[in-house]
Amino acid sequence: MPGSCRAGIVMVVKLPSTIRSVLVQTSRQTLDAGTGRSTDFSDARENQRRRGFVPRSPACEASFGSQIAFRIVLWRMTYPKFEALKPEPKSCSKNQELAGSLMHRAVLDTEGKYVMLWTPGEEDITFEIQVATKGYVGLGFSPNGGMAxxxxxxxxxxxxxxxxxQDSYATGYSQPLKDDQQDVELLGGYQNDTHTVLRFSRPWSTCDEQDFELSSDTVRVIWAIGSEDPAGDLMRRHDHRGTKSLTLKGPQFTLPKFSEDVKHWDVLSPNVTIPNNLTTLYWCKLFKIPPITRKTHVIGYVPIVQEGNHQHVHHILFYECHLEDSARHYEKWLDVQGAQCYGANMPISWKKCTSPLVAWAIGGEGEVLPDNAGFPIGEEHGGATYFMMEIHYxxxxxxxxxxxxxxxxxxxTENLREHDAGVMMVGHVVTPIQIVPPNEKWVSVGHCDSSCTNxxxxxxxxxxxQGLLHAHLLGRKLLLRQIRDGKELPIQLKDENYDFNYQQTRIFKDEMTILPGDSLITECYYDASKRNTPSFGGFGTEEEMCLAFLSYYPRVNLSICASQPHIDEILDGIDVEEVKNKDRILSVLLERGYVYIICLLLHM
Known part of the structure; x- marks a missing residue:
């Protein structure tokens, strides 16, 4: 059954406000624990590397049934020294040739009046917009979703x-200005009784300060529809406008037309009433797989979000549940509506549901696995029979x-793929020890150490x-570094323009190989410059996370590989000289089932 690698100790306590303020004032000392302050993201990571990173090293956790003995593994690791990958110099690309048939399609508005098609090329990207108007149309790329x-x-x-x-740029909420350098090439267009259709291309990088550089990162696409053509240099205010986040480069999600052997299983929340006194609710519910007569592979999923509730459903996780004699532990909970996740009423057995099979977040369209891999279901076939769905409202x-x-x-499907697949979660453990000070730009780092992959x-x-990067409202830039033999490999999972409201799984053009001894470093860059109070790691939307979910094959005994600052560094940071009965406190917390308290290695 899947295991996990977790590093260090988490303080599962509510810090008094006075301690929190002291913690922020002394937060420079937490640089050694995997976070770093910076007024500019460009020097934050180097600052951390220079100061050093000394959490406890990850150890591996594997579950093998109910007879388990615990051995605490507490050794220090330092921020690994490696030769950083040197970025390739940017070149100003020019239009080369018209791309072939357009590959991707997105409806930008809610009424289907504005459709965008595009094909990413090596040097250029080709767009076609089909808009229900006989007036002007606008298509733009924005740093934050606004015009400025x-x-x-x-x-x-x-x-x-x-x-x-016309290639234009906007300085505010007024008529866009014509670029000094025109980098858009018209490829065709027409107008009929109902629509205006335009096809054009532009380079990914134009080396024009008035242009927005396009890349594999998330981009906020803005659009506008006018009812009339411009009159000379004057353009009337648009009738409709909006924004939609997308990724333009690389493979896109498309739901194929499955063959008859593919069946579907709808896993739905049981009409949960969202409280009107909580801004965040995590709701968990147990499910059992449909009856199967032979080994079966899960090959994809799509979200089902109830109409009118899109603004409330933030993410859905679907975890495998692993316990010896699982029917005795889980069958009795199938008819129960559910429970608040991680609360006092959550059954203890549910805490053994920790291996993610599905990780969906707001803005995502779903996932389809490659033709050679599938997630097994059914305990007798190497998967799980019982699952827990967690919905963040x-x-x-x-x-x-x-x-x-x-x-x-x-x-x-029962038509098996070549490989059993799995999902591995890497990054920073979800804990209040993760601290983002107010009025700052900040970096959090999570390690999957070479000892764990070895x-x-x-x-x-x-x-x-494929991979999914995940942070909350403060996240601006997320990436996953891979270190092998002291050298950094090319980065395959990153988003330098992260959007909390668009979290789509990235399909890799070329698969990423992780070998024994490789180290993985998850970096999350936050902007708290507009917050006046500190932010802490946690499950709430106003709290923060720093995670990456990696789908891979062949399936191995590893589901979580994450790190966190050690409690000693945190206590030093708030000038605590002595903690009485520290071992006893940790022992009590462990007995109460706090799974992130210490780094565990489990044996039969």
């Missing part, structure tokens, strides 16, 4: 049939009467085919 600082393409078809496009306005039946649709991975390693 955005790069905008304006286009229209004159009454005489001439197709016009947001209710920031404390609305009354919100009832939800959202969930996921899981696709499975222990759990096969000699040939594992192949990662």
């Amino acid at each position: 600082g955005s790069d905008i393409v304006l286009g229209w078809v004159t009454d005489g049939g001439e197709v016009m496009v 947001d209710n920031p306005d404390l609305k009354e009467g919100v009832v939800d039946a959202s969930g996921i649709r899981i696709f499975h 222990k759990e991975l096969p000699g040939s390693g594992v192949q990662v085919f």
Whole structure:
């Protein structure tokens, strides 16, 4: 059964406000524990490396039934020294040739009036917009979803049939200005009785300060629809506008038309009433797989979000549950509506549901596995029979009467793939020890140490085919570094323009190989410059996380590989000289089931 690697100790306590303020004032000392202050992200990571990183090293946790003995593994690790990857110099690309048929499609508005198609090329990207208007249309790329600082393409078809496009930029909420350097090439267009259609291309990088550089990162696409063509240099205010976050480069999610052997299993929340006195609710519910007669692979899923509740459903996790004699522990809970996750009423056996099979977050469209891999289900076939669904609900306005039946649709088949697949979670342990001070730009770091990959991975390693980066509201830039033999490998999972409201799994163009002895470093860059109080790690939307979910094959005995600052560094940071009965306190916390208290190695 899957295990996990966790480093260090988590303080499962509510810090008094006075201690919290002291903790922030002395937070420079927590640099040694994996966080770093910076007024600019560019020097934050180097600052951490220079100061050193000394959490406890990850050890591995593997579950083998109910007869378990615990051995505490507490050794220090330092921030690994390695030769950093040197970024390739940027080049100003120019249009080379018209791309082939357009590959991807997105509806930008809620009424289906604005459709964007695009094909990413090596040097350029080709767009086609199909808009229900006989006036002008706008398509732009924004740093934050607003007009100020955005790069905008304006286009229209004159009454005489001439197709016009203009490379523009916006300085605020006013008519965009024409770029000094025109980097958009018109490829075609027309207008009929109902629609204006334009096709054009532009380089990924134009070396034009008035343009927005496009890449594999998330981009906030802004759009506008006008009812009339411009009159000379004057353009009337748009009738409709909006924004949608997308990734333009790399493979996109598409739900294929499955063959008849593929069946689906809908896992839905049982009409949960979201409280009007909580801004965040985590709700957990137990499920059992449908009857199967032979080994079965899960090959994909899509979210099912109840109409009208999109603003409330933040993420859904679907965990495997592993206990010896699982039916005795879990069958009795199947008819129960559920319980608040991690609360006092959550059954103890549910805490053994820790291996994620599905990780969906707001903005995601779903996942489809490659043709050679599938997640096994059924204990007798190397998977799980019982699962726990965790839904994170947001209710920031404390609305009354919100009832939800959202969930996921899981696709499975008896037509087996070549490899059993798994999901590995890496990064920073979810804990209040993770601290982001107010009025600062900050970096948190999570390590999956080489000792863990050495222990759990096969000699040939594992192949990662897709990944999902996850942080909360303060997240601005997330990435996963891979270190092998003291050298950093090319980064395959990153987003330098992270959007909390768009968390789509990234499909790798080339699979990422993780070998025994490799180290993985998850870095999360936060911007708390507009917050006046400290932020802490936790499950709430206003709290923070720093995680990456990696889908890979072949499946191994490893589900979590994460680190956190050691409690000694935190206590030093708030000038605590002595803790009485420290061992006893930790022992009590462990007895109460706090799974992140110490680094564990479990044996039969």
